[in-house]
Amino acid sequence: MTDCDNKNVRNLNLYFDNAATSWPKPEEVYKAAEIQMRQGCGNPGRSGHTRTLDADRLIYQTREAIAELINVTDPSRIIFALNATDALNIALKGFLSKGDHVLYTAMDHNSVLRPLGRLRRDGVITSTLIPCSETGFPDLDFLEEAYQADTRLLVINHASNVTGTIAPLEKMIKSAHSREVNILVDTAQTAGTVDIDAVAMEIDMLAFTGHKGLLGSTGTGGLYVRKGIDLAPLREGGTGSQSELDMHPEAMPERLEAGTINNTGLAALLEGLNFIKQRGVAAIREHEIDIRTYLYEQLQSIPVVKLHGPSDSYSASCIVSFTINGADCGEIGYVLESSYGILCRTGLHCAPLAHKAINTFPEGTVRLSPGFFTSKEDIDFLVSALKDIAALAES
């Protein structure tokens, strides 16, 4: 199927929820998952027959492709997880220990806030929240004053899932490293769509998801762990190696992976990564900046719409959040879907502190997240629907 065919499929619904999960996927992604289920069902590392060896190869290739995407030379430093939330749990709970102090920002997702909350309540860590501006940028002056002698980790949300705001990653990393504080970057909204060089940027740990910008399936994600960082495993069990021992293997990546890996999901993810490699992250980013700029400008033309987040699309991932004064966000989402066939996400987006920062708590916002396959014609239709729906504000 070509991009053009993809467009026809997409028109069943206008999909503006790529920040939740990307759709459509490249045709090769669908095919790879089906082929893997039908013909490639071997359990990697568990035997020596053809299918298990093929499964091993597939997992290694996917590890290599992820490593290449973020410019890491040693693929064994990439471990697979269920999703970005799982990867963040592995990082936070495997890295932090009793007495550690952690810095995190108001734009963080519950995938960071809740594990940190658990560690705090259990008396393991203390933490300091870095406030963010109304457009979602962390207060760097506050950050400079927030370090303590026991600060061990700074968690950075590369791009907010509410406003798309891209954090000043390099500045924040430099600030933390100058105090020997390690960095964990959540790239759930940027992997595959924003260029990331984990080595040049000196990122210590990086969590990613497979089903958003990487165009793979749900149930895939992972973590890059720089050499020299040792995480305690969150899960232990079967790995297909050193089976005689009752100790989980120490070597990466097995150290942080236990149980059968989702090779169907990884087959899809590998094709997503191949698609990204062919198109190039820079070209994908350029398209998304273009689309977001167009969407932002069109929404500005509707008087009752209030936009939240950066106006400059170079400072944001492909997300635009808005509210309409006097209209309930859930109702706008309901009408967009029921009356116009447009899919988006409304509410708090699992990021309550972000909404507090941008002054949209507790009502939330309507979040529009176009993707690689979104066209300007799609946006024109959306904007025309929103011009109708503006009547809800006047009712």
Added chain:
Amino acid sequence: MPMTIVKINKLEDCFDGSYIYKYEFSKIVDERVMNAIAEGGRLQYFPMFSKPFYKIYTREGLQIKGILGEYDLEVTFPITDQFEKKKNFEEFLRLLLSRH
């Protein structure tokens, strides 16, 4: 055959403690049914939307929304006396639908 309720699904527990339920019917909600449900309450109707949207605020504090010509609608029950209000609404709805 009179119009009947074929399915009631709880959709979500809201932030403020209210509940949303979805009601599915054996026939479409037409203008007559919409107006009958809205009787005594306040109806907001948006026929200019791609598919016409309506909202009803009842005297009991229920908020009802739906698309005219569809087989379902959604009802938000407020926190206070929500179970009793749900029971009363369903009794009212069954009686009303039996006439359509």
